[in-house]
Amino acid sequence: MDLKYFLIDLDGVLYNGGVAVEGAAHALQALRENGCKFQLVSNTSGKTTDAIKEKLNSMGFEVYERDIFLAAEAMVRFIKHKKSKAKCYLIGTLALEEAMKDAGLNVTRKEEPVDFVVVAHDNETTYNKMDIALRLLLKGAGFVGVHDLRFYPNETGVHITSGAFIKALEYSSGKPACIIGKPNPDFFKDAMRKMKAKREQTAMVGDDIFADIKGAQECGLKAIFVESGSYSRDDLARNNIKPDAILKSIKDLPAILG
Ligand SMILES: [Mg+2]
Structure with a gap:
C-alpha cells in the first residue's frame, strides 16, 4: 500500500x-524512519494533550505534544470558530476546563446564560449537572457533545460515559448535539490538515470498528x-465492515508498507 x-x-x-x-x-519509530508522518488521534476528553504525552513517554514512546490530536482540541476549535470567546456550561473534567480556558473560552459550572452546553467524559456527572444542562439547552444554548461513546472498559469493569449523557439530554431537550470526535469526518480532516496529509495516502489505524474503521472509510481514507x-x-x-488491512497489532504495520 x-x-x-x-x-x-x-x-x-x-x-x-x-x-x-x-x-x-x-513501530512508531519505524514509521518515522521510513519518512511517514502520523497523528495520534483519540476521542479522549478527560485528559489533556500534555497528560497523554507524559503517559506515552512513560511507556517508552518517543512522542511530542504536536503528534497528538484529541477530540477535546477539536471541540475547542469548533466552538472558537463559531464564537471566539464563547461562554460554555461544561459537564467534563477539570483538565478539560483548563484546556478550554487556556484556549480563551469562558467556562462556567453555574446556571447562567451561555452560548454552548458542552458534554464530555466526567465521572462526577450528577443529576443536578444534567438538570442545569437541560434548562440551558431549552433556553437556546448550542449543544456540543464530545465522544459519543456508550461505555468504556477499564480494570474495574465497564463504565457509563459521555455518550449516554449526551443521548439523555438530546431526548429531554429535543435538540440534537453536534458530536465532536471520530467518526465525525471533520475530526479526521482536522487531524489530516495538521500534518498536511494527502487523503489518498492516509490510513487510519484503529481497533474500534465503528469510530475508527467505518468512520475513516466513509471519509475516503484507508482503514x-x-x-x-x-x-x-x-x-x-457481523457488522459487514471490511478494513483495507487487518493486523494482529500495530507492531506489524511497518512490514506491510512496501
Ligand atoms: Mg481505541
Missing part, C-alpha cells in the same frame, strides 16, 4: 489501559484494523 500518513488511535492500539502494546513504540483492542474479526463480519 502506498501510504505515507497515518492517523493512529491510542487505546487498544498503542496501549491497553496502562500497558503498552508490545512492539508499538518500535487498518488491529486486533489488539476491543473488537474482533467476528465483529467485523
Whole structure:
C-alpha cells in the first residue's frame, strides 16, 4: 500500500489501559524512519494533550505534544470558530476546563446564560449537572457533545460515559448535539490538515470498528484494523465492515508498507 500518513488511535492500539502494546513504540519509530508522518488521534476528553504525552513517554514512546490530536482540541476549535470567546456550561473534567480556558473560552459550572452546553467524559456527572444542562439547552444554548461513546472498559469493569449523557439530554431537550470526535469526518480532516496529509495516502489505524474503521472509510481514507483492542474479526463480519488491512497489532504495520 502506498501510504505515507497515518492517523493512529491510542487505546487498544498503542496501549491497553496502562500497558503498552508490545512492539508499538518500535513501530512508531519505524514509521518515522521510513519518512511517514502520523497523528495520534483519540476521542479522549478527560485528559489533556500534555497528560497523554507524559503517559506515552512513560511507556517508552518517543512522542511530542504536536503528534497528538484529541477530540477535546477539536471541540475547542469548533466552538472558537463559531464564537471566539464563547461562554460554555461544561459537564467534563477539570483538565478539560483548563484546556478550554487556556484556549480563551469562558467556562462556567453555574446556571447562567451561555452560548454552548458542552458534554464530555466526567465521572462526577450528577443529576443536578444534567438538570442545569437541560434548562440551558431549552433556553437556546448550542449543544456540543464530545465522544459519543456508550461505555468504556477499564480494570474495574465497564463504565457509563459521555455518550449516554449526551443521548439523555438530546431526548429531554429535543435538540440534537453536534458530536465532536471520530467518526465525525471533520475530526479526521482536522487531524489530516495538521500534518498536511494527502487523503489518498492516509490510513487510519484503529481497533474500534465503528469510530475508527467505518468512520475513516466513509471519509475516503484507508482503514487498518488491529486486533489488539476491543473488537474482533467476528465483529467485523457481523457488522459487514471490511478494513483495507487487518493486523494482529500495530507492531506489524511497518512490514506491510512496501
Ligand atoms: Mg481505541
